[in-house]
Amino acid sequence: MINLSLFAADPAETHHWLLPETAEIIYGGIASVVIIGALVKFALPQFKKAMAARTERIQKELDASQGDLAQAEADAAKIRQALGDISSEKARLMADAQAQADALLAEGRSRLTAEVADMEAKADADIAAASARGSDELRTEIGRLATVATDRVLASVLDDATQQSLVENFITKVGASR
Amino acid sequence: MSDARIDGYARALFEIARAEGTLDEVEDELFRFARSFESSDQLRNTLTDEMIPADKRQAVVESLLGGKATSTTTQLIGMVVGSGRGRDLPAIIDKLVQRASSSKQLEVALVRSAVALSADQQARLKAALSNATGKELNLKVVVDPSVLGGLVATVGDTVIDGSVRTRLDNVKSRL
Numbered sequence: 001m002i003n004l005s006l007f008a009a010d011p012a013e014t015h016h017w018l019l020p021e022t023a024e025i026i027y028g029g030i031a032s033v034v035i036i037g038a039l040v041k042f043a044l045p046q047f048k049k050a051m052a053a054r055t056e057r058i059q060k061e062l063d064a065s066q067g068d069l070a071q072a073e074a075d076a077a078k079i080r081q082a083l084g085d086i087s088s089e090k091a092r093l094m095a096d097a098q099a100q101a102d103a104l105l106a107e108g109r110s111r112l113t114a115e116v117a118d119m120e121a122k123a124d125a126d127i128a129a130a131s132a133r134g135s136d137e138l139r140t141e142i143g144r145l146a147t148v149a150t151d152r153v154l155a156s157v158l159d160d161a162t163q164q165s166l167v168e169n170f171i172t173k174v175g176a177s178r
Numbered sequence: 179m180s181d182a183r184i185d186g187y188a189r190a191l192f193e194i195a196r197a198e199g200t201l202d203e204v205e206d207e208l209f210r211f212a213r214s215f216e217s218s219d220q221l222r223n224t225l226t227d228e229m230i231p232a233d234k235r236q237a238v239v240e241s242l243l244g245g246k247a248t249s250t251t252t253q254l255i256g257m258v259v260g261s262g263r264g265r266d267l268p269a270i271i272d273k274l275v276q277r278a279s280s281s282k283q284l285e286v287a288l289v290r291s292a293v294a295l296s297a298d299q300q301a302r303l304k305a306a307l308s309n310a311t312g313k314e315l316n317l318k319v320v321v322d323p324s325v326l327g328g329l330v331a332t333v334g335d336t337v338i339d340g341s342v343r344t345r346l347d348n349v350k351s352r353l
Binding site: 155175 | 291292293295299302303305306307309310326327328329331338340342346350
């Protein structure tokens, strides 16, 4: 009941107690206009400038991020290319190694074949030489034995009469030769 | 040994033999000894061995020829062997024979025969060779069993070969 009485109009007052005085409203309004105008004139440009700087900074950061992303993608591409190069290099090296191994194998086979051919030829030549040597030795031995046998046969055949006949025949032929 | 030294020895032997008046006999004996020297390894080795004293080598010569050859021949051979020139004895003697033949305007005819020839055969052979070569000859006959049969006569550069050995070698080479 007491509170209700507080809000009740005082009949002694010229205006409602809840509203300000007219002068206060006027001065207050003027002051508000002045303050708002000052704010618009001085604070708003600074605010806009700060906002623009912030926007620019954010844009720069976005651009930098974009650049980093592009760099990262480029690096990733390089790495992928390098991986590809390594694979191709590995394949090339393997191919080279295989080629060298094939060449060595072929050369070894060729050399082995040549050596075997040489050995066969040498063996054939040795066999032929040994055979010829054996034939020669046999021929020589036969000749030697034939000579010995012939000498012995002749020694038995060439008796004194035959010897004298040979001497006389020689003297006769030489004497008649002039 | 050099040719000059061989010639010197030959000339010395020749002069000694001629001075002794036995040139023909000594020449013939030396020639036969030279052929024996060539054909006998044992004789050649003994007479050329420097380890054997000279007087021992000369004693060997004396024992071999003593009574079988003239003393001049024995002494001449002993002198050559004793002076250490035994190795050149055949060459020295051959030079001496050439010199002796030349002194008589004769050419040496060396005949190798498988058997010994009689005096008659030698005379007829000498006449036949003289007739064939047109030269007067000093015949030297060597008995050489390697001839087998027949004769081989060498007069200077001319060789007349009628030996069985050569015929046999020819047949062998053809075979």
